[in-house]
Amino acid sequence: MTRIDTIAATSTAPGPGAVAVLRMSGNAAHAIASGLIESGGLPGAGRSAVRWLRDPARGERLDQAVVTVYAGPRSYTGEDLVELSGHGGPLAPQLLLEACLAGGARLAEPGEFTRRAYLNGKLDLVQAEAVLDLVEGRSPALHRAALNHLDRRLSMRLTDLRARVVGLEALLVQHIDFPDEDEPPVPLERIIDAGAAVVADLEQLLATAPEGELLRDGAVTVLAGPPNSGKSTLFNALLGAERAIVTPVPGTTRDAIEARVAIGGYPFLLVDTAGIRSEADEVERMGIEVAERYLAGADLILLCMDPEDGVHDIALTDLVGSISAPVIPLLTKSDLRQSSGRSLPALAGLDGVLPPIDVSAHTGHGLDELVAALPRLVFSGLVTASADVVLLTRRRHRHGVNTALAEVRAFGQALADGVPAEVASTHLRPAETALEGLLGVIQQDEVLDAVFREFCIGK
């Protein structure tokens, strides 16, 4: 058996807490844990017991913990694994970890337990990604999608689709490889129909990608508008409202700042951009170009304007006219005004421009209305809002399914065009490969297995 070095880490978040779990995986995990136990010994595989743990060098007690023992391959990582559930807080977990490291374990790298689970075949690639999404926990909606993935629902869909592509090849091959058999060739129509069914299912799955990616990546929501229209203040106000689950990301350029935030349970990527106006100098112009790029890829635009400044800038109106995402005009600094300025003649006639909202980042006026509107605008009508549908949540998923779809579609088209089946089947192997790549596993020779299962062959 291969030697696997032993890794250890505190799996719960640092800080005060009733319980902290230390996890240790690898060949020496059982031995190291056993060395810490004062008396009673290591529980059997699959069992837990309360034990006093002490520093084996100095004999000093470290903590009392529930010791749970798993024997590979029946563990999360597929290796021998021990979990020490001790007391939380700043000190106890740290002492336990240090004792494990002193016993011969090394500190696990981020994600290494899951990586080992994948390498040992306990999780496929899609599941491993889901674990990552669960841990990052960006939003309840993504959480639901990730749980589905962890439950192999996407994996099973992909496995099933791949098996059906293999099945198409088997239908063809049955008569190519065994032409003198009892059973006649499978009628071409049956193969074409089976291909069309696979195409339909791939299409259906692919159609979930925009939504899934939106859930994972967040709806790109760009704050745009003339300089000094209150964008940055509003940006901070929106982040502040949900401070606890904000993950600021450094801006990709010095002229735009991104931040992830969950609003109403849905993920958003807020982007604060440079102000846009016609008469800009060269440095400012660069910032504006960045802003324009964001606007082109935006899911939603918050157009900030101070009505006192007027909204007649031609550059701005042109821009709004040329983008496809919905635009919410925000009339900022409402605390400095007497009357509502909800009439914007310059923007009124444009497609996708929604009724303006009065907001004040300082008093909080209008923010509730805005926060309620955001998820509704981007996520309402999407399936995830209600059902536990399987979604493609990553570009990698979309790319693989798209490749498979293009190939199976081309296969069906070729058959319909009268191309002989053995020639058209050139499309099937790349489709299989694309789906295999998503799961990160390869199996082989299934075509013949499928043939022998279904047809009585042999002379």
Place this chain on the structure above:
Amino acid sequence: MRSRYDVIVVGAGHAGTEAAAASARLGASTLLLTPDLARTGQMSCNPAIGGVAKGVVAREVDALGGIMGRATDASRIHFRMLNRSRGPAVWGPRAQCDRGLYPRAVRRLLDGTEGLDLFQDLVTELLPADAGLHGVRTRGGIEFEAGAVVVTAGTFLRGRIHVGGAAGVAAGRAGEAPSLELAEALEARGLEVRRFKTGTPPRVDGRTVDFTRVEEQPGDPVNFRFSYYHEEPALEQRPCWITWTGAELNQVVHRNLERSALYGGEISGRGPRYCPSIEDKIVRFPEARRHQVFLEPEGLETSELYVNGLSTSLPHEVQLEFLRTVPGLEEVRMTKAGYAIEYDFFPPHQLRHTLEVRGLRGLFFAGQINGTTGYEEAAGQGLVAGANAALRVQDRDPWVLGRDQAYIGVMIDDLVTKGVDEPYRLFTSRAEFRLLLRQDNADRRLGVMARDLGLLTSEQAGALDRRLGRVRRVTRWFQETALRPEDVRATLAEADSSAVTTSTRAGELLKRPGVSARALAEAGGAPFLGSEDSGLEDVLAAVEVELKYEGYVRREAERAEVLKEQAAFELAEDLPYADFKSLSFEAREKLGRIRPGSLAQAGRIPGVSPADLQNLVMEVRRLAAAGV
């Protein structure tokens, strides 16, 4: 005193004869040892060569200068091109041979091979290699030595034959002694051994068959030859016959199932799913009301028929009983009972792509000993093993065929990469480049390589040149000749294709569904139609695939290129896979066992994922950087 040769080949079946001939053609002094010279090139099962994929292999062997194609042409009494209703990409030539004439043709070709000696004796011992020389000792106590030994022992290693539920009889083939000592000698070298089984059907006296109750299956009236380089004289042709089993046969088999060696538990080895016994078919597919049975002629001078489809290990009286339930066979007399045979094989993951045993330099295995079935599979391996044995002795580079070059390459790569869990047979579905590996183009794929290696005689090399020139000429005719609308009107109408109004190149028209190369050549009065021989058929088939489905063929060729890049990333045989922690556990274990020669091969091992491959590249680079 021992007699010394460069290469010794043990066994003179389809693997051994090709191995010996290839070795001698490469200029190595070669000895072919067999317990019975009269049975050289014997067809121990069905006297047929070819079929889908297998027929391509027979032609690949021929393209490489081998003997199988010529021997088939010289003894053929029935021929059909299987899959003719499909495109030429999957045509499978299949010949029924005269069981007596085929071995005679093989013997004639061996006798005509310079540098090849034949000797009759059973090899019982492999002597320990001494200073790079292997030795063998025969039952007669004679010793021979050579730089390389190719073992092609077929089903003889601890062979055991079963007819009915009795314990079985030790035998290599029906009526022949098994090889026990050699099996032990090989096992003693530390090789893993496993057991397979296979079966044959009974044979019957054609004079007792009622041919009015069976369906005649005539051969194709085509001018086909397996050999690219030689024209053997054609023989008189015979038909095959088709009949069907029915409910009555099912009952007979069911009633006697426990008397079958297969179902009575006498046989433990695994058999081929594609060649099931009638017991298997009836048990596994109970809903099938009938099964097809082919009555195939055994030769011109005998009325014996091979009952293809009724392989069995039931007692002979049960065989006779179920035979007589089949229409046309009501009064039949059995000439030979069917039987099952169990034998040793050496799981082929222990081999290199040259078919040399890993860790036993100079020892090569070919044929059924590697867990394959079929004459063609054996011949292809024999040729590769024999050639590499000679190359080994001559200190030349090893010779390996790629999966994109030949079905032989697909087969050997499958064997050494994936191993076998049932007797291995080739199918088109095993090849990822089906459109490239066709029966019409093996000479173009392999001929030049064979010539450069030294596998072709000067006569064969001359024939190769003429064939390659002709393909170029015919292809150019299609690419350059514009056909007038009035000349192709009838051809297009016949293919339900719309008429053209201006002169159009033949190659363009060929892309239309249903329009054949031959029809266009005839419509255009192509000059090459003057010489109607088997070579022209090949060329027209080739043009039809390569021009009609140009885009598809190109796409496969591109995919093959990607594979070549991966194949160029070589993996040393002694890589410490166990230490490669970034690889999955399963991948580490499998890579360590199979020890692939290249990244491409590693990627074909079941259980090695694309992520494993990426990490493998990193690990190998890290290792190289560390200067280990």
